[in-house]
Amino acid sequence: MEYFIELLFSGLTRGAIYALIALGYTMVYGIIGLINFAHGEIYMIGAFTAFIVSTVLSILGFPLLAIIVLAGLAAAVWSSAYGYTVEKLAYKPLRHAPRLSPLISAIGMSIFLQNYVLLAQTSDFQPFPELIPEFDFMEPFVHIVGSSDMVILVVTTLMMVGLTLLIKFTRIGKAMRATSQDRKMAMLVGINVDRVISATFIVGSALAAVGGLLIASHIGQINFFIGFIAGIKAFTAAVLGGIGSIPGAVLGGVILGLTESFATGYVSSDYEDVFAFSLLVLILIFKPSGLLGKAEIQKV
Amino acid sequence: MISFEELKRSFLVSLWFVFLTFPILVIKANPIERTIIWRWENMFFVAIGSFVLSILIRVVNTQKTKRLERRSASDSDTTTSEPLIQVILQNPRYLYPLAGAVTVFALVFPYLFDTYQTNIMTTALMYVVLGLGLNIVVGMAGLLDLGFVAFYAVGAYSYALLNAHFGIGFWMALPIGALFAASFGIILGFPVLRLRGDYLAIVTLGFGEIIRLILENWNEFSQGPSGISNIPRPGMFGIELSLEAAILYIYYIMVALVIVTIFVVNRLQDSRLGRAWIALREDEIACQAMGIDKTKTKLTAFALGATWAGMMGVIFAAKTTFINPASFTFLESAIILSIVVLGGMGSILGVIVGALVLILLPEYLRALSDYRMLAFGAILVVMMIFKPQGIISNVRRTYKYQKQKSGDVQ
Amino acid sequence: MNNTILKVSGLSMHFGGIQALKQLDLEVNRGEIVALIGPNGAGKTTFFNCVTGIYNPTEGDVILHTLQGKTSRLNGLKPNKVTEKGMARTFQNIRLFQSMTVLENVMIGRHCRTHSFILGAILRTPGNRQEEQAIIERSHEILEIVGLADEVDNYARNLSYGAQRRLEIARALATDPSLLLLDEPAAGMNPQETQELVQLILRLRDQGYSILLIEHDMKLVMTLSNRIYVMDYGEKIAQGTPEEIQSNPVVIKAYLGEDLDA
Amino acid sequence: MLELRNVDAYYGNIQALKGINLEVREGEIITLIGANGAGKSTTLMSISGIVPPRNGQVLYKGEPIHNVAPDKIVAMGICQVPEGRHIFPQLTVQENLDMGAFLRSDKRGIQKDLDYVFSLFPILDERRHQAGGNLSGGEQQMLAMSRALMARPDLLLLDEPSMGLAPLIIRQIFEIIKKINDENNTTIFLVEQNANQALHIADRGYVIENGSITISDDADKLLANQDVQKAYLGG
Amino acid sequence: DDTIKLGVAGAHSGDLASYGLPTVNAAKLVVADVNARGGINGKQVELLVEDDVCKPEVATNTATKLVSSGVHVVLGHICSGATKAALPIYKNAGVIVMSPSATNPELTQSGDYPNFFRTIASDDAQAKTQVDFALDNRNLKKIAVIHDKGDYGKGLAEFAKQFIEKSGNAEVVLFEGVTPGAVDYSAVVQKIKRSGADGVIYGGYHPEASKIVTQMRKKRIDIDFISGDGVKDDTFIKVAGKSAEGVYATGAKDNSSNPLYTAAIEAHKKTYGEDPGAFFDSAHAAAAALLNAVEKAGSTDTAAITNALQANDVATTVGNIHFDERGDAVGVGFAVYQVQNGQYVEVK
Numbered sequence A: 001m002e003y004f005i006e007l008l009f010s011g012l013t014r015g016a017i018y019a020l021i022a023l024g025y026t027m028v029y030g031i032i033g034l035i036n037f038a039h040g041e042i043y044m045i046g047a048f049t050a051f052i053v054s055t056v057l058s059i060l061g062f063p064l065l066a067i068i069v070l071a072g073l074a075a076a077v078w079s080s081a082y083g084y085t086v087e088k089l090a091y092k093p094l095r096h097a098p099r100l101s102p103l104i105s106a107i108g109m110s111i112f113l114q115n116y117v118l119l120a121q122t123s124d125f126q127p128f129p130e131l132i133p134e135f136d137f138m139e140p141f142v143h144i145v146g147s148s149d150m151v152i153l154v155v156t157t158l159m160m161v162g163l164t165l166l167i168k169f170t171r172i173g174k175a176m177r178a179t180s181q182d183r184k185m186a187m188l189v190g191i192n193v194d195r196v197i198s199a200t201f202i203v204g205s206a207l208a209a210v211g212g213l214l215i216a217s218h219i220g221q222i223n224f225f226i227g228f229i230a231g232i233k234a235f236t237a238a239v240l241g242g243i244g245s246i247p248g249a250v251l252g253g254v255i256l257g258l259t260e261s262f263a264t265g266y267v268s269s270d271y272e273d274v275f276a277f278s279l280l281v282l283i284l285i286f287k288p289s290g291l292l293g294k295a296e297i298q299k300v
Numbered sequence B: 001m002i003s004f005e006e007l008k009r010s011f012l013v014s015l016w017f018v019f020l021t022f023p024i025l026v027i028k029a030n031p032i033e034r035t036i037i038w039r040w041e042n043m044f045f046v047a048i049g050s051f052v053l054s055i056l057i058r059v060v061n062t063q064k065t066k067r068l069e070r071r072s073a074s075d076s077d078t079t080t081s082e083p084l085i086q087v088i089l090q091n092p093r094y095l096y097p098l099a100g101a102v103t104v105f106a107l108v109f110p111y112l113f114d115t116y117q118t119n120i121m122t123t124a125l126m127y128v129v130l131g132l133g134l135n136i137v138v139g140m141a142g143l144l145d146l147g148f149v150a151f152y153a154v155g156a157y158s159y160a161l162l163n164a165h166f167g168i169g170f171w172m173a174l175p176i177g178a179l180f181a182a183s184f185g186i187i188l189g190f191p192v193l194r195l196r197g198d199y200l201a202i203v204t205l206g207f208g209e210i211i212r213l214i215l216e217n218w219n220e221f222s223q224g225p226s227g228i229s230n231i232p233r234p235g236m237f238g239i240e241l242s243l244e245a246a247i248l249y250i251y252y253i254m255v256a257l258v259i260v261t262i263f264v265v266n267r268l269q270d271s272r273l274g275r276a277w278i279a280l281r282e283d284e285i286a287c288q289a290m291g292i293d294k295t296k297t298k299l300t301a302f303a304l305g306a307t308w309a310g311m312m313g314v315i316f317a318a319k320t321t322f323i324n325p326a327s328f329t330f331l332e333s334a335i336i337l338s339i340v341v342l343g344g345m346g347s348i349l350g351v352i353v354g355a356l357v358l359i360l361l362p363e364y365l366r367a368l369s370d371y372r373m374l375a376f377g378a379i380l381v382v383m384m385i386f387k388p389q390g391i392i393s394n395v396r397r398t399y400k401y402q403k404q405k406s407g408d409v410q
Numbered sequence C: 001m002n003n004t005i006l007k008v009s010g011l012s013m014h015f016g017g018i019q020a021l022k023q024l025d026l027e028v029n030r031g032e033i034v035a036l037i038g039p040n041g042a043g044k045t046t047f048f049n050c051v052t053g054i055y056n057p058t059e060g061d062v063i064l065h066t067l068q069g070k071t072s073r074l075n076g077l078k079p080n081k082v083t084e085k086g087m088a089r090t091f092q093n094i095r096l097f098q099s100m101t102v103l104e105n106v107m108i109g110r111h112c113r114t115h116s117f118i119l120g121a122i123l124r125t126p127g128n129r130q131e132e133q134a135i136i137e138r139s140h141e142i143l144e145i146v147g148l149a150d151e152v153d154n155y156a157r158n159l160s161y162g163a164q165r166r167l168e169i170a171r172a173l174a175t176d177p178s179l180l181l182l183d184e185p186a187a188g189m190n191p192q193e194t195q196e197l198v199q200l201i202l203r204l205r206d207q208g209y210s211i212l213l214i215e216h217d218m219k220l221v222m223t224l225s226n227r228i229y230v231m232d233y234g235e236k237i238a239q240g241t242p243e244e245i246q247s248n249p250v251v252i253k254a255y256l257g258e259d260l261d262a
Numbered sequence D: 001m002l003e004l005r006n007v008d009a010y011y012g013n014i015q016a017l018k019g020i021n022l023e024v025r026e027g028e029i030i031t032l033i034g035a036n037g038a039g040k041s042t043t044l045m046s047i048s049g050i051v052p053p054r055n056g057q058v059l060y061k062g063e064p065i066h067n068v069a070p071d072k073i074v075a076m077g078i079c080q081v082p083e084g085r086h087i088f089p090q091l092t093v094q095e096n097l098d099m100g101a102f103l104r105s106d107k108r109g110i111q112k113d114l115d116y117v118f119s120l121f122p123i124l125d126e127r128r129h130q131a132g133g134n135l136s137g138g139e140q141q142m143l144a145m146s147r148a149l150m151a152r153p154d155l156l157l158l159d160e161p162s163m164g165l166a167p168l169i170i171r172q173i174f175e176i177i178k179k180i181n182d183e184n185n186t187t188i189f190l191v192e193q194n195a196n197q198a199l200h201i202a203d204r205g206y207v208i209e210n211g212s213i214t215i216s217d218d219a220d221k222l223l224a225n226q227d228v229q230k231a232y233l234g235g
Numbered sequence E: 001d002d003t004i005k006l007g008v009a010g011a012h013s014g015d016l017a018s019y020g021l022p023t024v025n026a027a028k029l030v031v032a033d034v035n036a037r038g039g040i041n042g043k044q045v046e047l048l049v050e051d052d053v054c055k056p057e058v059a060t061n062t063a064t065k066l067v068s069s070g071v072h073v074v075l076g077h078i079c080s081g082a083t084k085a086a087l088p089i090y091k092n093a094g095v096i097v098m099s100p101s102a103t104n105p106e107l108t109q110s111g112d113y114p115n116f117f118r119t120i121a122s123d124d125a126q127a128k129t130q131v132d133f134a135l136d137n138r139n140l141k142k143i144a145v146i147h148d149k150g151d152y153g154k155g156l157a158e159f160a161k162q163f164i165e166k167s168g169n170a171e172v173v174l175f176e177g178v179t180p181g182a183v184d185y186s187a188v189v190q191k192i193k194r195s196g197a198d199g200v201i202y203g204g205y206h207p208e209a210s211k212i213v214t215q216m217r218k219k220r221i222d223i224d225f226i227s228g229d230g231v232k233d234d235t236f237i238k239v240a241g242k243s244a245e246g247v248y249a250t251g252a253k254d255n256s257s258n259p260l261y262t263a264a265i266e267a268h269k270k271t272y273g274e275d276p277g278a279f280f281d282s283a284h285a286a287a288a289a290l291l292n293a294v295e296k297a298g299s300t301d302t303a304a305i306t307n308a309l310q311a312n313d314v315a316t317t318v319g320n321i322h323f324d325e326r327g328d329a330v331g332v333g334f335a336v337y338q339v340q341n342g343q344y345v346e347v348k
């Protein structure tokens, strides 16, 4: 039983990590229907910014709390800036292009950003400072679930709730939904579509940055390649949950994480990804628009 | 020519990029030695570089608008002047000699260049065929397949394993590999037919990963990550060829296969089946209402696309003589997809050009060494922006029709 | 000889809580033009969708007697099978293959009446070539019938609205249907074009097609139809000749309104 | 109030509008009639800024708006019901209506207008929580119209509002157009295939052919015009 | 031919560049040295550097290119897979290849590649060292063998498993692969704990190793962690920080007392301003051994060079070595290190 609980928490943490990145994926997908392959890189850049800033600050002797706040802020700011710029450079000119063109542009961007960071910061793994301290009150449970796991779980939940509220009830959220469904009509009711799309990228990227900070601190290391695998998994999670759906992204991430964790725990980690992807295929066969995705409305 | 306003905007752009690249390009922090290196020179390069680029883009843009304005101003009958390429493509008077010339060039290529160039060209030709295969699935049938490389792997391992266990030779393996891959195409196709668009994409991606992971983990079957070595090169009538001869031989096999593929794909495209694929891509519901069997048509596309990937897999195994799962990653699928989209979806010539560009480009970018992949990524983006439809966009063929029955369809 | 071509009985359809069709009966006879009218949201399009296999009706029977004298029950068949059996339709929201040429759109319609497949496509045997030639010829004929012969090589997306509607009809005709279902063929057309459409439909009837159409243009409906069915809230509220319908108080109240000639 | 001067518009290389000149005065109902593909919808899109004119000027209340972004144009009080309805398919009827009032913030006014459109189209009230995409064609048309009304525009551009509607509703629609024009003094620019009815409620009309305006006159004169009758009124 | 052409092939760009580039630096230093001395038999040495990004299919092109440009001997390739793909091409052209890093046993043991040599010991030798150490020095009884599913890591792990089972003194309680690059390894770590292992033998590279070790320590699992030269890298200590303390890793024998070694490191620091990276010393040794053999052979003839390599001892940064008939260097071997106070210290 204890083993089960251990695996459960390990799966939840992993799932929450996927979910954090999947949130941004799903937002961007929701609004411009683009699988933003560069999102993983945005997350990576967020983590790198946090790494650089926190290292510099700690060398300069700032206190831990200040480092956390400033590094988080910097990560969010620069990630958003990158997300914004990538959209303007690589996707906006392709708004009216065939559907797959922006996808290739995104793949190109992803390769570019990876190599940009590789060249600027070398391919070596860098130790990421432990920004989430080990809380004393967690000590009795530490063999089951660590402090950083707990923080990740809590933050992911908060993010999901916050985002859902944002999309459901705020003006910008409504504008996002309208834009995602019919861009021309959104303009005709007075929505500045460009600005809404930019805002989506900024919010999505900032989320990725928070994810980057937490995850890198949890794993304790980064290099230029961390975005790629995380990105693919997050994308899978987003699809699993129903792409475009915020709670779906979280649910998808958690299911993916749990599957991998239990597959590892009870079967073999050799095939954890095989289990994960098989589950994806299985779920999509029975629910073609993902778990919480709305079936595409197609009136004939 | 450049107004002050434009200068100011370029300046702002440059300022933005300086800000953007600041932490990553300028600071190099080392948490162990606790040192910080400030690379201010990078900031300087970014500032100058982005300023100049921005000005350049502005100049190009203004000239483009001017040209457009001039054209609409002159307004002499708004003939939509077709691009040269399309004129050539549509007129057999130009097309046939051109195709002939290209074929002749391909045939003498190995005698003009060294083995290395021939080898590279063989690789490029393989990607031409892969691209054309994927083009059936993505370009024609509109099914976004991000796991195409799985079929490539199936072909490669078919040959490697059949050879290792049963001593089956290259020429036997070629059709068998194709057949295996096609069967996998159908096996994958069945469950995912219900899925639309990007859901399909992720499932195919997952499928590609599953195949690779199985190859990687199931040692007894595939020898796992250490791969299978000493796969024989194709022999000619049982004679083993020297390396140079074998490279030449594979090259010519590829030239032949490319020609066959172009022929077949071209015929498919202009057939009843090809039209059904395109219609399916445009509107599934209308398609079904017109009496097209969605399942059968989609499966055919999957299977046919996979067939070519399977064949190329066999060639790949024979060419490198060594295969391991690491050659069949998602990135490979992404590259093949890029070939199709960048070249021009649905356009055969486009895919060929796309393959040559994307495969030869990194080879010739070797001079840039470290900056190679950086440039590759940037070029993908830039090409997409300047040619969103692909290098050569597909033009639907028109059918000539004579009332009298004897009239031949051309 | 049985003169009925389509016989629908007890057709019902639910969408979650909404009952879009309730126990609907409807018949179309050979050589007839039958109209299905009713207020917006009455369930007319849903009826088409159920009959052609796009939706699977909750209950009821759809029986088609084809020109060849075959009788088939269409319930639960996939749309492509329904088309194969001899019933073709057009869509209320135009669904053409936008990036194909006009001719190709019609050629797609020939799909279910032709057979060449992979090998045929690759080898292009004389038989296949003949088939292909026949497809092209038949498609041209059909385009001439609907008056689009001059647009063959144009892309469907470049056609004007009225022409697109006619192309939809052409595409449906290409499947050699015994029965043609038209969903608001005159929507978006001006009176002039509507007039041409009326002529076209009449010509089609004279060529032996039976037609069931949904339309809100009463002038068109009244001049064309042999019989009219009226629906409201998923139920049949009236049926009869144009004269009967025009003076039926229930229909006037629910659908037509007081004076008709506006 | 609105003036188009020598407007040219293109789709890629295809010229859809060739030197359009027209004028809409405050409080009027203007109708634009023409065959399919003549350029009616394009004219509206040019005004709304979705297909910005390549040459020529669009003036609204004396100010040039041909370089203004579509959302700004809406904010200036020009609202369009586009051809093909363009309902937000996954938003409910209620949410679609809310989107119409996107730029407004007077809660009370919005509520009042909501009640007003529900009184115009009671069926929408019944379907309030249904996804817009599942509505029947006619219901969607009513919703599109209502959504535009929710913006309380000064100038309302209507692109074939009667398309696909039942006869009873068509009459209602035209009555409603007239009513909006009378009660709220909303200026209306109406594009219609149903030229007959359009001209009956309009003050003036324009005829467009192949991207150029060929006739412009008072509505009753157009109704009487032989050519117009033959070409557009089915007479 | 007025120069001796030394090819250098390996991953020089992309994610594995950090394994390939030190070899280029090593070759440059050696060649500069040799040329400064007047070259070999009066001929200057020319470097031909080619990137194979560690991909087999690219490696065949790289090899063909080198062969086309008339290369005489090749230093490389870096990854075993790429090496296997490239070797037949060199073999055909009669080019001798020496790798500083390709450790796959088959390369020398299969007998398929007579033209292949290496200055690094093969995986089985390394696994043997690890297992011996685990069983004899650490007295482990239940061992979890973990690998990264990769060519190198899984190979190493399989040998380790084999040796443990053969010894009969201990059992393998867990044999699992982890996915490189995964965001979290806690499930595997829990599984290790549950297996009751008193030690872990890990086959793979340092990024995954540091993640696993860190998570083990976080979960308060304090058992031995023994890994190979893929982990015996200072980056591991930097990244894993205090979790790295106590970790064992096998690696090439300590050469710090070898003056050639220290000189090479110094030269690198002087030329490039930083510490050399992975496989620098074995690459340096390989370059030196190759050029030495060419000099001794007095020609670039394949047989002559092979002979010279096998017959003569040469002093290199990894010690005095010559090569056995299979191509493995005699005189290189493994030692066991432990991280103590942030440094690898030899323990055996």
Ligand SMILES: Nc1ncnc2c1ncn2[C@@H]1O[C@H](COP(=O)(O)OP(=O)(O)OP(=O)(O)O)[C@@H](O)[C@H]1O
Residues within 6 Å of the ligand: A299, C015, C018, C020, C038, C039, C040, C041, C042, C043, C044, C045, C046, C047, C092, D134, D135, D136, D137, D138, D139, D164
């Ligand atoms: N897929 C669906 N899901 C839920 N409700 C639907 C669906 N399709 C149709 N409806 C509802 O069923 C009713 C009938 O719709 P239908 O499209 O058949 O109307 P119609 O008679 O064709 O109207 P119109 O003349 O306006 O086109 C409508 O109220 C519509 O909202």
Ligand SMILES: Nc1ncnc2c1ncn2[C@@H]1O[C@H](COP(=O)(O)OP(=O)(O)OP(=O)(O)O)[C@@H](O)[C@H]1O
Residues within 6 Å of the ligand: C157, C158, C159, C160, C161, C162, C188, D011, D014, D015, D016, D034, D035, D036, D037, D038, D039, D040, D041, D042, D043, D083
């Ligand atoms: N998105 C587009 N791309 C290319 N051409 C277009 C596009 N939209 C319209 N056109 C062309 O522009 C011309 C004018 O079209 P427009 O839609 O304005 O006509 P309309 O008068 O509104 O016709 P309808 O009565 O059919 O709505 C037509 O020739 C049409 O083919």
Ligand SMILES: [Mg+2]
Residues within 6 Å of the ligand: C044, C045, C046, C092, D136, D137
């Ligand atoms: Mg309808």
Ligand SMILES: [Mg+2]
Residues within 6 Å of the ligand: D040, D041, D042, D083, D159
């Ligand atoms: Mg229009």
